[in-house]
Amino acid sequence: MVASGFAIQTRQLTKIYPGFWKSQQVAALTELNLAVERSQIFGLLGPNGSGKTTTIKLLLGLINPTAGDALVMGKPAGDQDTRRVIGYLPEESYLYRFLNARQTLDFYARLFNMNRAQRRRAIDYYLDFVGLDPAVRSRRIGTYSKGQTRRVALAQALLNNPDLVIMDEPTSGLDPVGMLEIKNMIMRLKDAGKTVLLSSHQLADVEDVCDRLVILYRGRVEIQGTLNDLLEVKDTFQLEARGVTPEIQTQLLEFAQRSGLTDVRTGRPRVRLEDIFKNLVDSKRKAERR
Amino acid sequence: MHHSINIMSLVADAVILVILVAFILTAFRDIARIGTGISRAWAVGRTTFIEAWHNRMWAIPVIWMVICLILGFSIVRGYTPGSEVRVYLTIFIRAQEIILLVYLGILACLSLPRERERKTLITTGAKPVTRLELLLGKIMGLGAAALVMLLAMMLFTWAFMKVVDHNIRSDAMVSYKLEKKNYNRLVRHVPPDFGLLYTATHGVLQAQNYITGKLRIAGMISYATNPPTRYLKGGSTETVYFEFPSIPANLSYQPDFLFRFGLFPPGRPAEIHITAIERENPMVTEEASVKLNAAGSAAWTPKHPFRFFSYTDPQTGRVLSPGPVVLKVTCPTFHTYLQIGDGTHLSNCSCIVTGVNAAMLHEHGIDYILPKADPVITGFKSNGWQEITGPGKTGQTPPEVASWEFTHLNPLAIPKTKNGKFTLHLICGVSKQTNEAIPNYAALFAYSSDDPTNPVKILKLHINEKRVTVVQLPERLLDGSALIVNLSSIVHGHWLKIRTNSVRIMQKPSSFIGNLFKTELIVFCEVILLITIGVVSGTALGWPVALLTTMCCYILGNLFHFVSVLAKANGFELLNIVQEHRLQGVWYYQLGSFISGVMVHVLEILVYLLPNFTRFSPLPFITASRNMPWLFLGQNIFAAMISMIPAIAVGYLVMRKRELS
Numbered sequence: 001m002v003a004s005g006f007a008i009q010t011r012q013l014t015k016i017y018p019g020f021w022k023s024q025q026v027a028a029l030t031e032l033n034l035a036v037e038r039s040q041i042f043g044l045l046g047p048n049g050s051g052k053t054t055t056i057k058l059l060l061g062l063i064n065p066t067a068g069d070a071l072v073m074g075k076p077a078g079d080q081d082t083r084r085v086i087g088y089l090p091e092e093s094y095l096y097r098f099l100n101a102r103q104t105l106d107f108y109a110r111l112f113n114m115n116r117a118q119r120r121r122a123i124d125y126y127l128d129f130v131g132l133d134p135a136v137r138s139r140r141i142g143t144y145s146k147g148q149t150r151r152v153a154l155a156q157a158l159l160n161n162p163d164l165v166i167m168d169e170p171t172s173g174l175d176p177v178g179m180l181e182i183k184n185m186i187m188r189l190k191d192a193g194k195t196v197l198l199s200s201h202q203l204a205d206v207e208d209v210c211d212r213l214v215i216l217y218r219g220r221v222e223i224q225g226t227l228n229d230l231l232e233v234k235d236t237f238q239l240e241a242r243g244v245t246p247e248i249q250t251q252l253l254e255f256a257q258r259s260g261l262t263d264v265r266t267g268r269p270r271v272r273l274e275d276i277f278k279n280l281v282d283s284k285r286k287a288e289r290r
Numbered sequence: 291m292h293h294s295i296n297i298m299s300l301v302a303d304a305v306i307l308v309i310l311v312a313f314i315l316t317a318f319r320d321i322a323r324i325g326t327g328i329s330r331a332w333a334v335g336r337t338t339f340i341e342a343w344h345n346r347m348w349a350i351p352v353i354w355m356v357i358c359l360i361l362g363f364s365i366v367r368g369y370t371p372g373s374e375v376r377v378y379l380t381i382f383i384r385a386q387e388i389i390l391l392v393y394l395g396i397l398a399c400l401s402l403p404r405e406r407e408r409k410t411l412i413t414t415g416a417k418p419v420t421r422l423e424l425l426l427g428k429i430m431g432l433g434a435a436a437l438v439m440l441l442a443m444m445l446f447t448w449a450f451m452k453v454v455d456h457n458i459r460s461d462a463m464v465s466y467k468l469e470k471k472n473y474n475r476l477v478r479h480v481p482p483d484f485g486l487l488y489t490a491t492h493g494v495l496q497a498q499n500y501i502t503g504k505l506r507i508a509g510m511i512s513y514a515t516n517p518p519t520r521y522l523k524g525g526s527t528e529t530v531y532f533e534f535p536s537i538p539a540n541l542s543y544q545p546d547f548l549f550r551f552g553l554f555p556p557g558r559p560a561e562i563h564i565t566a567i568e569r570e571n572p573m574v575t576e577e578a579s580v581k582l583n584a585a586g587s588a589a590w591t592p593k594h595p596f597r598f599f600s601y602t603d604p605q606t607g608r609v610l611s612p613g614p615v616v617l618k619v620t621c622p623t624f625h626t627y628l629q630i631g632d633g634t635h636l637s638n639c640s641c642i643v644t645g646v647n648a649a650m651l652h653e654h655g656i657d658y659i660l661p662k663a664d665p666v667i668t669g670f671k672s673n674g675w676q677e678i679t680g681p682g683k684t685g686q687t688p689p690e691v692a693s694w695e696f697t698h699l700n701p702l703a704i705p706k707t708k709n710g711k712f713t714l715h716l717i718c719g720v721s722k723q724t725n726e727a728i729p730n731y732a733a734l735f736a737y738s739s740d741d742p743t744n745p746v747k748i749l750k751l752h753i754n755e756k757r758v759t760v761v762q763l764p765e766r767l768l769d770g771s772a773l774i775v776n777l778s779s780i781v782h783g784h785w786l787k788i789r790t791n792s793v794r795i796m797q798k799p800s801s802f803i804g805n806l807f808k809t810e811l812i813v814f815c816e817v818i819l820l821i822t823i824g825v826v827s828g829t830a831l832g833w834p835v836a837l838l839t840t841m842c843c844y845i846l847g848n849l850f851h852f853v854s855v856l857a858k859a860n861g862f863e864l865l866n867i868v869q870e871h872r873l874q875g876v877w878y879y880q881l882g883s884f885i886s887g888v889m890v891h892v893l894e895i896l897v898y899l900l901p902n903f904t905r906f907s908p909l910p911f912i913t914a915s916r917n918m919p920w921l922f923l924g925q926n927i928f929a930a931m932i933s934m935i936p937a938i939a940v941g942y943l944v945m946r947k948r949e950l951s
């Protein structure tokens with residue numbers, strides 16, 4: 001069935017949202033050619049309105065392309081059987097407000113024809129997995145906070161243990177810990193051999209997890225490549241070390257000048273705020289547990 | 291114009307067929323996976339049900355219960371027991387029907403548009419669920435909601451009716467005991483009413499199974515001849531109906547109707563009143579009064595013959611035919627009886643058409659047409675009840691007779707008592723003009739039609755207004771041939787009010803709650819059909835328009851019969867002014883007529899396309915305390931399903947390629 005090793009492949013994929021007048025038409029996506037390999041984490045970047053969500057909806061067959069076509073797991077986009085192995089986290093958590101977390105997941109699990117035991121196991125597992133506060137699990141989703149809803153939406157996307165996970169801004173609305181957890185989760189998915197397509201505005205996250213990415217602008221691909229290709233500054237070398245005294249510093253600088261290096265910069269490295277936040281929360285939690 | 295096949299309904303059927311074929315061609319893959327799809331559809335249905343629950347669905351049965359409680363404590367008395375139960379059941383079931391149709395109709399119209407607005411369809415649509423399953427799921431969920439509400443309401447209704455039944459029974463027992471005491475003490479001349487005892491012991495919550503016969507008013511009947519002679523009573527509302535097939539006329543001379551009645555008393559001058567009706571279009575009528583000569587004969591030619599007679603247009607050669615014709619004849623002359631022949635031969639016909647265009651008849655050399663044999667007589671009619679009068683004051687005129695004919699009886703299907711009798715129930719109304727103080731008595735003649743050696747059973751019965759009179763008849767009357775039961779009042783000045791099911795051969799009764807359940811299921815059929823229409827219109831339209839569409843479908847679906855009658859006439863001919871109106875040749879008259887004709891036909895196609903809601907009538911059985919046959923229920927369920935399939939097909943075709951966001 002799978003001729004290509006690609007999880008997602010698009011050819012000249014184009015979407016023009018229709019309008020009554022010509023001027024109301026929106027060319028949301030123009031001739032997109034994507035190739036996402038299996039077991040790859042693929043980032044879809046771009047400013048607001050650049051066509052990320054449009055791309056994802058096209059891949060899922062939620063909207064119909066104006067031109068071009070897309071293959072997902074080797075089948076045309078929107079194929080019923082492929083949807084069994086796809087998990088989708090929409091850009092906003094569109095869930096039924098009148099169901100509670102368990103009922104919600106139960107509903108989606110039924111759509112995958114899981115039996116009662118499978119459903120119960122999957123629901124318990126993924127609710128713990130996304131870290132939804134057990135106190136709110138039997139409350140209606142209409143009463144949840146944004147992040148809590150997001151976590152249910154995430155559980156919903158992973159429920160069928162999908163081979164391809166498509167996430168539209170997975171971290172929106174999550175607290176920093178949640179963001180980190182998501183990052184770790186994505187890495188774990190990758191380790192399990194799953195393919196992940198994600199769109200995000202959190203460039204730092206993308207930088208941490210993605211193997212490959214495209215940057216869209218007004219529906220067109222502007223930059224595309226692997227993370228290493230894009231981020232590595234080829235003609236620069238960096239050195240970090242402990243126990244550097246002022247004497248050694250001056251010696252190093254002198255050595256650099258002598259060697260004819262240009263644009264030499266020195267200073268103390270800084271940790272990232274994210275790391276500090278994480279360390280703090282982690283240590284507090286450890287203290288609480290003790 | 292008379293068509294044997296209705297072209298508009300053919301057009302509608304063709305459209306439905308095209309939809310179904312398109313549906314099967316486009317949906318065969320989705321239909322193929324319906325095996326696992328049903329559980330996915332039910333997942334959608336469950337969620338829809340929970341949503342309905344959160345939309346305060348439960349409040350409706352609760353309110354219903356409160357209404358039942360309030361009514362239960364303030365039961366309206368004063369009806370006769372049978373009609374009291376009928377009134378309650380009519381109110382309850384109609385109210386249920388309306389509440390459910392409105393509430394679930396709204397929910398159905400809202401369901402898909404609301405999911406689109408809240409964008410939950412995006413999440414659901416990315417799961418392995420087909421659009422067909424989504425559609426079916428919505429219908430199933432709302433259907434389940436309807437069923438749950440219906441069952442809850444049914445239980446409350448049933449409990450309420452139990453209370454009513456209990457009250458009626460105890461009232462009946464008290465009255466019966468009082469009557470019996472008074473009769474024993476000789477205060478009362480009439481024996482105690484057995485119907486009261488019957489009510490007290492059996493209650494009024496019944497689901498009787500019984501066989502009804504064919505009712506014919508014999509008019510005044512004389513058994514002296516074979517077959518018996520029937521008379522129309524002068525000065526009464528008794529009417530005889532002569533039915534003719536399409537009558538062809540010549541342009542040179544026109545046919546006329548010839549009447550020949552036997553007069554009783556002979557030679558007394560009498561008058562008849564004739565109403566001619568075009569059967570296909572009952573709005574076309576013509577009336578006339580005609581005097582009979584001393585021999586009882588008269589001829590009548592309609593003023594506008596071509597409303598009733600067909601003719602061949604000499605220029606085009608087209609046959610212009612108004613179709614079959616019915617003549618209603620009454621006799622306004624008092625103290626006269628018109629003898630009516632049974633019309634099996636020319637010699638014993640009371641009305642024939644002469645002077646017809648013999649060339650257009652199949653038989654050669656004949657230029658007359660006979661009506662349908664054995665013309666129907668009806669008495670005074672209102673609300674399906676007819677009346678037969680008692681005998682004349684001094685007994686010189688016999689009473690009128692109503693005759694029930696039970697054919698195709700299966701003797702084994704009729705339960706018998708230990709002493710070899712089977713049971714007949716008699717329910718008729720009594721109205722009294724004179725002799726008010728005297729209770730009504732009736733004579734009942736029962737005999738088997740084919741076996742002259744089988745003696746006639748004659749009973750004198752005490753008839754109570756609309757209360758059951760139980761009659762036991764010997765088993766020997768069930769000999770495989772038709773059973774005839776004739777009934778007449780034997781008290782002067784008393785009328786009996788009867789209808790087809792006034793005489794019933796009783797079978798084993800069924801349970802009332804079962805009957806109530808079947809009734810509710812018919813309401814359910816109607817509701818689920820409306821739900822389907824609502825969900826389907828929600829696939830493409832926003833909820834306000836979907837609501838409007840669904841309402842229109844329901845209203846047009848209830849106009850089925852009205853519109854098909856309307857469409858029989860064309861354009862302004864509907865107003866029955868076309869033939870003599872001088873505007874006829876004027877262009878704007880013709881244009882207007884054309885436009886209105888087209889509009890009526892468009893309406894007709896529309897009505898034939900939409901499901902026929904008039905089909906579902908839950909009430910007639912239960913209000914008559916009669917058990918609904920499973921066949922009737924099955925037909926309704928089948929009809930609902932047959933109407934749902936094209937609707938679902940339309941919904942699928944719309945949904946198939948629709949973008950979900």
Ligand SMILES: Nc1ncnc2c1ncn2[C@@H]1O[C@H](COP(=O)(O)OP(=O)(O)OP(=O)(O)O)[C@@H](O)[C@H]1O
Binds near residue numbers: 027046047049050091
């Ligand atoms: N249903 C629609 N009808 C018309 N135009 C639309 C529709 N949906 C999206 N668009 C337009 O298409 C373009 C791309 O939208 P899209 O949602 O794909 O952007 P995005 O990259 O996901 O942006 P964001 O980062 O804000 O989520 C936008 O200009 C948007 O206005």
Ligand SMILES: [Mg+2]
Binds near residue numbers: 052168
């Ligand atoms: Mg977006």
